[in-house]
Amino acid sequence: MMDLEKLPVVVIGAGPVGLAAAAHLTERGVTFVLLEAGPGPAASVREWKHVRLFTPWRYNIDTAARRLLAPTGWQEPDGDTLPTGRQLLTDYLAPLAALPDIAASLRLDSRVEAISRVGYDRIRTPGRESAPFRVRIVNRSGTTSEIAARAVVDASGTWRTPNHLGADGLPAYGERPGVRHLVTGLPDVLGVDRDRFAGRHTIVVGAGHSATTTLLALGELRTSSPATAVTWAIRGPSPTRAYGDTTDELPARGAIGARLRDLVEADAVQLVTDFFTHRLETSPTGIEVTGRNPDGVERHLVGDLVVNATGFRPDHHLAAELRLTLDSTLGCPRAIAPLIDPNEHFCGSVPAHGVDQLAHDEVGYYIAGVKSYGRAPTFLLATGYEQVRSVVAALAGDWAAARDLSRSPTAPGLASICAPAQPARAAQASPCAGPPQTPDAAETPTSARVTRA
Structure with a gap:
C-alpha cells in the first residue's frame, strides 16, 4: 500500500x-x-x-x-x-x-x-x-x-449544474441541454449578448439575484431598444423578497430592489406570479412555456428566449x-x-x-x-x-x-459571491445581508402591481 x-x-x-x-x-x-x-x-x-x-x-x-x-x-x-x-x-x-x-x-x-x-x-x-x-x-x-x-x-x-426549470425540481418537458431559445447562467445582456436580446421578447424564470441581475439589464436594454419585451415568471404569489426592503440598512441593495419594482410598475417588465413551469415547446421563431399549477390548470407564455434563473x-x-x-x-x-x-x-x-x-x-x-x-x-x-x-x-x-473558528469572518454585512448583484454598467451595490434570496420563494402579498397570465 x-x-x-x-x-x-x-x-x-x-x-x-x-x-x-x-x-x-x-x-x-x-x-x-x-x-x-x-x-x-x-x-x-x-x-x-x-x-x-x-x-x-x-x-x-x-x-x-x-x-x-x-x-x-x-x-x-x-x-x-x-x-x-x-x-x-x-x-x-x-x-x-x-x-x-x-x-x-x-x-x-x-x-x-x-x-x-x-x-x-x-x-x-x-x-x-x-x-x-x-x-x-x-x-x-x-x-x-x-x-x-x-x-x-x-x-x-x-x-x-443549474437547477431545472420545472417547478417541482424535475426538468420541464422539453428542457434539455442545448435546446433552442433557452439560456442559462447570467447572459451579458448589455455586452456580447446584446444582439441576441435586443428587440426580442425574453421570459426570465426565477426570483433570486440571478433573475434580478438579468431583469435589470434587460430593463436598461429597453432604453436603447424599445422593442425589447420582458416577462418575469415566478412560482410564488409575490415578488416581495426580490424587491427587498426600502428600510434596508444597506441602501444600495434596497435601491436594486426598488429599481426592479419600478420596472414592474412601469410595465417595462410584465410580472407573472404563481407560475409553475411544466413544459417547453420550441418553434423556428420562438418558445412557449407552459405552467401547470398543482390543480392542473395551465397557463402559457410565448416569447423569443427563456432565461433559466432558478439557481x-x-x-x-x-x-x-x-x-x-x-x-x-x-x-x-x-x-x-x-x-x-x-x-x-x-x-x-x-x-x-x-x-x-x-x-x-x-x-x-x-x-x-x-x-x-x-x-x-x-x-x-x-x-x-x-x-x-x-x-x-x-x-x-x-x-x-x-478547530479555532474564532476568526471566522461570517458576520452580518458580508455578501454572497454566488449571487452577483447587477450588471457592471449599472450603479454599484452594497454587500448583501438580510433574508435569504431563495429561488422562486413564496412570499407575502405586496402592493406592487402584478400581471397574471
Missing part, C-alpha cells in the same frame, strides 16, 4: 475557494495538485465577468493568498469597492494562480471524472482509511489519467464510490445543514464552521465553497475561505488551528 503522507492533496477547481486552498497548502508546505477543468484558472468566473458583486474587495481576498501575494509587488485593490467578475479575475485570481508554487501544481484542462479509493469500492470497509484516493481525470483531447492522493478537497462549485445545485456524481454524509434536503454535508438552512439563515447569520462540520464518513474527503452549501443560496465567499483554512490546517496536523 502507498504511504499516504507522501502523496499530494488534490484540490478540484481553481476558482476563488480552490485557489485559496492552494494558498493555504503552499503556506503549510503541503504538496498538492490543483485541477481545473477549464483552459485557465477561474473558468466559471470568466463566464460572469460582466457582473458586479455585492461583496467589497476586503471580503473577496483570502488571508493566505494576501500574504503570498504581498511580497511580489501586487497592489491590493481598495477594500471598500465592489469588483466585477473581470476585476476579481485580473486583479486577484490570475496573479494568485501565477505564483510559482501554485502555478507549478496547477493542471488546466483537467476535468475530474470520478473519485474512489485504490482497490476499494463504496462497499468494502477493512483498511479503507489507509487506502489512497484515486482521482480519474480527462483532458480536452479525451485522454484519461489518474492521480493517487492522500486527501481530496472538492471546490468545483455548482456553476455547471444552481451540487453534482455529487464524481464521488459516487465514496461514502458521503449528505443532508437529505439540501444535499450538503449533514453537519452544516442546520447552520445554513435558508429558511432560518441569511448569508451573514451562518455560524462559523470548519473541518469537523465538513467531514464525511469518507475520511479525507471534503467539499468546500459554494458546493458545500448544496441547494442553499446563502453562501459567503469569506466562509469558503475559512472552510479551506480549517481543512488545510487539519491536513497539516494542526488541529488546534483547524
